[in-house]
Amino acid sequence: MTRKRVLCISYQFPPFAGTGVFRVLNFVEHLPDRGWDPVVLSVLPGHYERGTALDDGLCARVNGSARVHRTKCFQGIDAMLSLRGTFRGNATPASAGQGETAGTAPAGKGFWQGVKDAVTLAYRIPDKQVGWLPYALAEGVRICRHEKPELIYASGGPWTSFLIGLALKAHFHLPLVIDFRDPWMNNPYDELNVGFRRRVNRFLERWCLRRADAVIANTEPLRTLLADTAGSGNKCHTITNGYNETEYVGLKARASGTVPLVVTHVGNLYGKRTPDSFLQALTRLIDTGRLGVHEVAVRFIGHVDEARINNLIGSHPVSAMVTCVGVVPKNQALKMLFQSDIALLIQPDTRLQIPAKLFEYIRSQKPILAVCGEGATQELIEAHGLGVVADADDPEGMEGAILDVFRQARSAEGHVKKDYMAFEAGALTTQLAGVFDGVFQSSPQMKNG
Template sequence: MTRKRVLCISYQFPPFAGTGVFRVLNFVEHLPDRGWDPVVLTVLPCHYERGTALDDGLCARVNGSARVHRTKCFQGIDAMLSLRGKFRGNATPASAGQGEAAGSPPAGKGLWQGVKDAVTLAYRIPDKQVGWFPYALSEGFRICRREKPDLIYASGGPWTSFLIGLALKAHFHLPLVIDFRDPWMNNPYDELNVGFRRRVNCFLERWCLRRADAVIANTEPLRTLLADTAGSGNKCHTITNGYNEMEYVGLKARASGTAPLVVTHVGNLYGKRTPDSFLQALTRLIDTGRLGTHEVAVRFIGHVDEVRIKNLIGSHPVGAMVTCVGMVPKNQALDMLFQSDIALLIQPDTRLQIPAKLFEYIRSQKPVLAVCGEGATQELIEAHGLGVVADTDDPEGMEGAILDVIRQARSAERVVKKDYLAFEAGALTTQLAGVFDGFFPSYPQTKNG
């Protein structure tokens, strides 16, 4: 087998512990077995944004699989705010909050806030990680000169990684593969992608799509959209997210028939991702006697707004059914998922996206209750018979969906499907290596697996 080398540009890489890291990590782990030796360009852990979750245990999965180059990243907005704090100090004027109408901005805030907002939006072109560009580009030049990769792979978001990849491609004349883990211009969670910033990002997305040699999307609807913008469907491919079988070694499912049924949501809840409609439907089922408080227990693993949940539930008995676990290492989260009966997915208003956690749910073989609208997530769940889909704007439908998924979890005739094998990291990496190999038709084909 003729071995080849790929430069992988990814802002998110271990010990970064966010969901977005696992797609690239799985690829890097499995590429050597498919004839590709990865060299990774990423960020120093001390230069991630404040509050970034880290898991040093993930670094062990990289040892022996790849050489990793880490650089600084200028966090411009954080630096600006820190500078402002030094000038203003921590003292609060004695008159603050006095004599001001409720809801009115504090005196002196208007000018600073206007400047801050303008700088914030400008600094987010293409995203707030743009401060990584000069450091990564400089290191990328050194890597390309010394290690001479055959191909460049860039994972986004952040979209800054695409710009780094394009600059290196132009100088070294290497094939570039860009991988969209999320939509860029059609992401409902990027509320700041408006006005001038949106116009510039629209141009940059088109520029990246037209100049990349291959484009990968993690859902078919997203691939179709990107192909239209790229002006070529031939270079656009779909490779879904997936799971790594090694993470599931030793995990055991919960004994059937154990009460209460445990409903588990894994992952952070933010923005439009709220448990409100699910919890409200749960309270109505209890109030109408269709469900007892002793029958179901709900737990949220990850960052959630506990105050919001408590305010929503109040003194209702459903409060005793809900537990907020908080952040835990991934292996512990997967163990808790296996020790559950139902997997809860909350993904509203995302027509083009499928959350990575769904593939972990698929591997766990738990029936899924998906709170989502029409789109890629609903299509995947229905195509593979993974569970029940509920619309957040349909209260009665939500109640029915909860009862349906409970019946599925209790059913002794539930069929264990093998569909999950198609989403295993090794199988997905074989697809990626196939895209890479397409640029080198004279090389021997790498093995499948």
């Protein structure tokens, strides 16, 4: 096998501990076995945004599989807001209060809010990680000159990674593969993608899609959308997210027939991701006698709004069924998932996206209760017979879905071995290496001998 080298551009890389890191990490771990030696370009740990979760233990998975180059990143928004705070902190109480009437807003508040909003939007084109661009470009040039990769792979978001990849592609005439872990222009969680910034980002997305040699999406609906923008479906591919089998060694499933049935949600709940419709349906099932209080236990693992849950269920008997575990290490969360009967997924209003946790649920072989609308998540669950889909806006349908998934969990149907190996990291990396091989074989340097 002729070995080839790929430059992997990824802002999120260990010790970064967010969900987005695992897709690239899994690829980097498995690419050497498929003939591609990765060289990673990422960010120094001290230059991530303030409050970024880091896990040094993840770095152990990289040892030996890749050379990693790290650079600085100018966090523009943080710097500007700190400067704003310094100026405001220097104002004396007397001067700050001159000309103000008790109970009115400070005169400068509107101005500073306008400055903050303008700076925030300016530093979010294409995203707030744009401060990585000059440092990454300089290091990328050095890598391409000295390590001579045959191909460039860029993972986004942040979308700044794509711009770095395109610049290096143009300068060194190397093929470029861009990987969309999320939608760029149709992401329901990017509330600041509006106005002028949205127009610029739409142009940049189209430019990236048309200049890249291959495009990867992690869901089929997203691939279809990107193919329309790229003007070519042939260069667009779907490679889903997945799981790493090494994380599941030694995990044992809960004995069947154990009472109560344990329903577990793993991951943070925020924004539109709320358990309201699920918990309200549980209370109605108990009130109407279709479900006993002692038949079910519900666990939420991760960041959740406990006050919201308490206000929702109050002193209702369902409150005795619900436990908010909080944040735990990933290996402990997986162990608790395996010691459950049903995996709960809450993913509304994301037609193009599938949460990464779904693939961990698939590996656990637990029937899944998915609270989601129409789209990629629903299609995957129904296509593979992974569980039951419920609409948060359909109360009766939610009740029926809960009872259906409970019946699955109690029967042999809930423990049927699913075809989960298709989503294992090694199998997915084989698909990625196939894309790399195809792009490389079609590249100018191959055609020119």
